[in-house]
Amino acid sequence: MHEFSLVQGIIDAMQETANQKGGKVLSFEVRVGELSQFDIRLMRELLKELKAGTPLEGAKVSVRPEKSKIRCVSCGKVWGFSDVIRPMSGDEREVVHFFPELMNSYTRCPSCSKSYLEIEEGRSVRIASVSLDV
């Protein structure tokens, strides 16, 4: 349920951006990283719910999933979270849900078995673009 506080953080950031730039938010795009394991439908609903009654109410929102790209620092292989999610327990996946980098404590590179991994894409939730009416 900490999705609620993250979505509120996005809404607040959008309002601050509009205030700083002196315009009105027309649209914004949110990317939901695979490692966050967030439910996209829930994110859409929360964004709709939390922007209601704010200056963002009329803004168009796009919420899109973002596949993960995880690079093994040791051997250079790039792979996705889905490649290793099966061996991880529900408890371990929950850890990754909160702190994606802690995946390194629970999994290894499927190619070289080392656990020094870096997330290139699909980490968590991010604001990909904002369009203002200025």
Added chain:
Amino acid sequence: MSKEVSTSDFREGMIARRLKGVKMILLVLSGKGGVGKSVVSAALAAILAKTGLAIGLLDADIYGPSSALLFGAHARPTEGEDGLSPPIVRGVKIMSVDLYAPGKPVPVTGTGSRDVIREMLALTSWGGLDYLIIDMPPATADIAMLFTSLRKKNLAAFVVTTPDKLSLAVAHRVMELLHSGKVPIAGVLGNMYRSHHVGSSTHDEDPQMLAAEFKAVFLGKLPYDAKVLSAVGKSNIEDLLRTRFGEALQQSVKAHVKL
């Protein structure tokens, strides 16, 4: 007219809002491992909590987290709509990666470590606190990131050093960094004093000289105490406070911290 604009990391705004209820943030730094920074952080948190103050302890040393171990904390923070509520042990709210990966290595890159620290700050729901004590990471880039994320708060730094030259040299670098980041240095604490350090060499003067150079208060000399090690990991941090180290730190807090 429609215009695409850039936006900063939305977690920075979340961090500022999370810390609104925190009156003062105390950064405990040493820059070097093995000088007792984490033990000082944990003991300081316990001492302040005993006076009835609302205290949080954030373990930002993600490569060598030890706050949870020092307090005997095991429970993972509970998740709610407002984020993650940390477990409370002996009146101290504790947040550490060790609660999520107990006893495991955390082999993340530099960028990754800063993301984990930023995430902990953005997600942890501290509520109202008198002091949030941050056991700081040793890496300079992580320290600098924290200054940036916390810059709008009431900050003060405690620098922990032993009276030995290696520790002092690194502590000096850390104090330069604090100075350039305009972070007030509340004090310098000399730790792990052995009998030969006291009165028999110039070493025991050095932490005091370091404090004087940066116009910081010298908070005192804490003795090297082998009993500290045997107290670590007990579920009752009172054992740590009953050591000579713990008693000396309590005296220093009484003398220098307004309670």
